[in-house]
Structures are given as structure tokens and as C-alpha cells.
Amino acid sequence: LKWKLSFQISAALKEGQVSPTELCQRCLSLIKATKFLNAYITVAEETALKQAEESEERYKRGQILGDLDGVPVAIKDNFSTAGIETTCASNMLKGYIPPYNATVVQKLLDQGAVLLGKTNLDEFAMGSGSTDGIFGPVRNPWSYSRQYREKCVQNTQTENEDSNWLITGGSSGGSAAAVSSFTCFTALGSDTGGSTRNPAALCGVVGLKPTYGLISRHGLIPLVNSMDVPGILTRCVDDAAIVLGVLAGHDPKDSTTVQDPFKPFELPSFIDASKLCIGIPKEYHAPGLSSETLALWSKAADLFENAGARVKEVSLPHTQYSIICYHVLCTAEVASNMARFDGLEYGHRSSMDKSTEVMYAATRREGFNDVVRGRILSGNYFLLKQNYENYFIKAQKVRRLIANDFVNVFNGGIDVLLTPTTLRDTIPYVEFIKEDNRTRSAQDDIFTQAANMAGLPAITVPTAVSERGLPIGLQFIGRAFREQQLLTVAKWFEKQVQFPMIQLQGMMDHGHIVSLHQKSASLS
């Protein structure tokens, strides 16, 4: 199960070393064994096994559909899946069964992929911890890794306690945990402010946010239409390229996908870094950046320099405002997007039926958590006639300045920007919940958000294990629609840093840990 998608698992399937059914069953039993991670909201065991069987038939006939045939995948629970409950981790959509598949889901299934289940998230993807959904927080698999446990024993006294478990980051924390704990080979997330890259970095996997307009959003339950993109989580950069090749391209059902033809690409195995020009944005030396991440970042710049690349300091002067700008644009779009949840056509409906208005208000109070309601209200405030110009239009203007900064840098000859993905490695849940959701999102999306403002592709690559035994990722941001160049640079970097594999053997099935978790899992 630790195999990578590219070459290894598809070769194994093709050569008959493992059958799709066998592979699916192994993943399903690992999902059961790691249930305490709370990575999955719904496990579609029956349909997954059926899909695996069909795949097996295709292998027998020698008529496979593509590289993903028989490969187990997981999908964040804000993508519509026909016949499989899609909740957005909200009471509002509990029990909702979409009548159709999101385009990206359909594309995976058309390739023969086996859909294992739906992964956990913050309610409606609003958050950066995967802690704010109705199904409870997701636990970072690295909490149970040999790497982290050994450091814990050295540093603290709390080894026997269960309070040390770490958050995954978010909002696609379930997808990141699923890929990181080997229960699937790739997972889809979504990325509006960093929701794919943030948990990918904190869980030690690759997270790709493609260019806005490259991948269809049809069937992705929207958060911020002008910034949402489906994200791809994998264990290596090559895998991300394969999945991107399957998903990218125009969709008649999403008018914001561009019509330029997309040609799937393979990444070269030999990469010459000497012709590259890497930009280091000086504004990313932000307060709160851990010294360890900072050191790693400059070491990474040295790697490129030593390989003959040009490394240049660049300036993105307005990036520091992207979080504030995002706060206004996000809440405004949320206020409008969430208007669809009125209890009439689908989702939760309050039993209060004195009038339509009363039913609406009660439904929305019962269905949304504090975070979602808070964003709806702020958004409505920024959109009030007397505030529209001052906040909403103002933010749209700042957005242009942020996007123009990138244009200037890339026009100045920079190929790819290198930045940290997060301020530091992950933290325990008990630490994380000391601050509210808005504060956390503002801190955690600081390096990732600007790429969404400008619609640019960005990828986080696991780089090193910290002194505490936890993963740290670095981010590359590329030019719009230049995924091939971005991923090539990322692959070169991945090869240089040789990020160690998470060591979970004997840790997860450690008697007392599992029993402890079963207790807490049944409570939530």
C-alpha cells in the first residue's frame, strides 16, 4: 500500500502482482484499522468492491481504461458523488445524496478508479485545521509515527496520554490524512485559500493547487467561486502529474474552465535545474515563521543555486494584504453562495413552519455552525449598500494589486517562486483550538492565499522532518497554466531532499493507542 501510484502500483496491477479487488480490500481494512484518525466521513465499501471487481474484469480482458484503473482513491466530502452521501461536514447537508457526480469524480471513475469514500473537512471547507466539522476533528497520522513518538518520549512526560495528537491542517485534512496513512493512493481536496496545500504540508504529502480554470468545479459545492479549485493530494510529484492529466481540461458544465486543449504530460526523469530562475519573495519572511522552516527555506534556495540555477530575491509588496482581502471577498461570496440552503429543495429543514421566513431562519440556524453563520453575516455586512464600495469593491481592487505583483515578477524573468507553505510544522489539537477559526485561518493561509487571489498554480512538496519529528513542506508557485514547468521543478526538488517515509508500522496497532482511540471515536 506504500507504493506510489506512478509506475509502481499501475505496474503491479498490470503485471498481475496484485488484483484490484485485493488492493481495494487491503485499503478498506486499513481504513478500519485507522478509523480513529477520523479521516473518512463515509466509506463506500460496497460500491468500492463492485468497482474493483469490474476493474478486475477489465484487467482479465486486457481492456483497462487508463493508468488509474483499479487504483483506490478518496474524495473530499464537498464534491458531489452520485448515490453517496455528501455532507460538507455540516448538519445542513447530513443525509444529502447527490443525484450526480462532480465532473472530477466522473473523470476518475471513467478511468476505472475505485472510490473508497468521502473524506473529512471543516464545515463547508471553512477552516485551516480540519477541526470544525460536525464529525469531529481529523487526527494527523504523524501523531502516531515512530519519528514523532520517539521525540515525544525524549521531550515530554506525556507519552502515555492521548492529548498529544496533532491536527492535520485544513480544510482538506481528511484527504491529507488518508494519503499519508496509506489508505488510498490519491485523494481530491479543494483549495480556496490553501485548503489543499496546508494539510498536505502538515501531513507530509504532495498537494497541488492547479491554475484557476484548468479543472472543472462542476459538482464541487462552492465556497468562493472566483477562487475555488479542486486540489490533488498524492505521495509524490509524478503522481500529481498523472492525476492532473486525468482531471484537467474544459468542461461544458463549468463556464470558468478554459477551452484551450490540455495535453497530459509525463515529467522527465532527468531535469536540468541550471537554466531555472527561482524567485524568493522577501515579504514571505513573515512574523511567526519558525526558525526551522526559515532555515529549510534558505537551504532549499541554496540547493537550486548549487545546481546552477539563478536565485533572485523578488518583491510582492501587496501579498501581505491577501489574507485581509480574502476575508472580505470570501465572506461576501459565502453570503451569496450559502443563500441556496433554505431547507426547501434539499438538505436540512427545520420543523418550524409558521411561515416561509421563519422556516428559512430556523433551518439556517440549526444547519450551520458558528463559523459559517459568522461568515455569512460578515459577508452580508460588507455587501450592504452603504459598505459595498468601501469593503467589497475595495477588496477587489486590492486583489488586482496582488495579482499584478505576480505578473511583474514573472515578467521579470522568474520561472517559479519558492516559499514556505506554512509558518511551522503542525501543532497539537489542544493548542490549535485556543484561537478562533478566523484568527487561525488568517495565520495558516498566509503563504498560500495569494496564489488563489491570482489564480496561479502552486504545489507543496514535503521537504524535511522537523526537530519534533514532524513534516515541513515548501511551496512552489508557477505561472498560470504552466503546470508542466512547475511540477518539473517540484520533482527535481523532491529528488534532492529525499523526504523520509512516515513510519507507522507497529505504532498504529499498538494496543493501548488503538483502544484509547476507539473510546474517543465512539464518543464523538
Added chain:
Amino acid sequence: MEQKPLPQKTLTVEVLDHLERLALVDFRTLEGVQRLEKAIQFADQLHAVNTQGVEPMDSVLEDRCLYLREDNITEGNCTEDLLCNARETVEEYFIAPPGNIPLPKLNERDTFLQVSE
């Protein structure tokens, strides 16, 4: 970042009332109001940016043509599929409670909004 201390705006009862009606979400707790005030304060930092002469940006795809498909029917006959996710239907209709009754005024509100708790 430049931190200009801005005068803190207090939200009037009228604005709060208006917002609740627009958002169809009630939040009239001290905590809810405070959260909104903090959110506004946070957004106020935007005013430190000089945006004179800058056009607002709606979409990063603004320089491209918006794709319009042919105006042909490509899907349909899915009434049953769509209706089966609604809690209340009659024949082919979604059912709403009586309309055109505005939300009660503030002072009457607690009585009905708290009932379902």
C-alpha cells in the same frame, strides 16, 4: 504591515436587524455581535492600501472570453431524482410554509426562534 488605529465602529440595532433579515440567520448574542465587530475591524486594515486608479478585479479570467454553450437541452427528465432530496413534496412540487409573513420584530423574536432548541 502598517497598522493605522481606526475608530471602532459600533453596530446600530437597525443595521443588526437588517443584517439578520438579509442573511436569514439570527446571531443576536453578545458573542455573535462581537465576532462581527472583530471581522469588520480586521477588514478595515484594507484601507491602508492605496487603490487610486485601480480597477476592481472580479475574476482572474477577465481577459478571456466566457464560454457559452449552445442553447440546446442536454439534460432533463430528472424530476424524481431532484425531488427525492426534499423533505416535503406534493406531486411535483416543493412545499413551503405560508409566505409573505415577515419575520417577527426583535422583541417578539426570542419566543419563536428558541423553540426548536
